[in-house]
Amino acid sequence: MTARAKDFDYRDKLSFVAEWHDYNSGYHKNFVVNYYPSDNTLDIFDKDLDRLYLKRTTMDSLDYNDMYVGNTIRVYGRQIKLTDYADCKTKSIVSKTKERTFAILTPCVIDKLGEIITQIQEHGFHINRMRMCILNRREALEFYEDRRGDSSLPFLLEHVISGPVVAMELVGKDAVSRWAELMGPSDPIEARRTQPESLRAVYGRDSSATSGFHGSHSANDVNR
Incomplete structure (x- = not known):
């Protein structure tokens, strides 16, 4: 309770x-x-x-x-x-009712920012902080450090630095796991097949590099 x-x-x-x-x-x-x-x-x-x-x-x-x-x-x-x-x-x-998670919206979904914010809030998240910025290649590479060696990383980096991104700190019950669920599978095509109402299914393009959304993998990852 x-x-x-x-x-x-x-x-x-x-x-x-x-x-x-x-x-x-x-x-x-x-x-x-x-x-x-x-x-x-x-x-x-x-x-x-x-x-x-x-x-x-x-x-x-x-x-x-x-x-x-x-x-x-x-x-x-x-x-x-x-x-x-x-x-x-x-x-x-x-901790469970006020867990934090970090979210990024990438350039391909910024034109739908208003709709997405509404979706986030309707799913019970409080947006504690939000900032729009443009990342350079070094900053993007540092952010996606955990993806080094991934064959899709070069395409992801090119997309992320191609325009503005929006970073958010979301707060809510079990925020890390619920944000991951709301985003859906990293491949938008797979998301449309298995979780058609997820954010990546609705707003993502046709590859994991342009899925449109990123989230923390764990509570410890939020602080990084």
């Missing part, structure tokens, strides 16, 4: 390793952020000084859905990034 804010007692908390960096001054702090879902409060412990940094305080700008690893929360003007789980209990509660 998925935990909800109302399922928690007053003393129940979700704990995250966090960091804040002031790029103007170079000042860096390491925190533990404790979030209390029952009343939408949090406190912050300063790991560097081994003392409380912020006492338990109501945060109207946050809610339960904001608390997951990889997200950046705003606390009194400070952008604090949640970098890891601080305990096993928090990980067991949050």
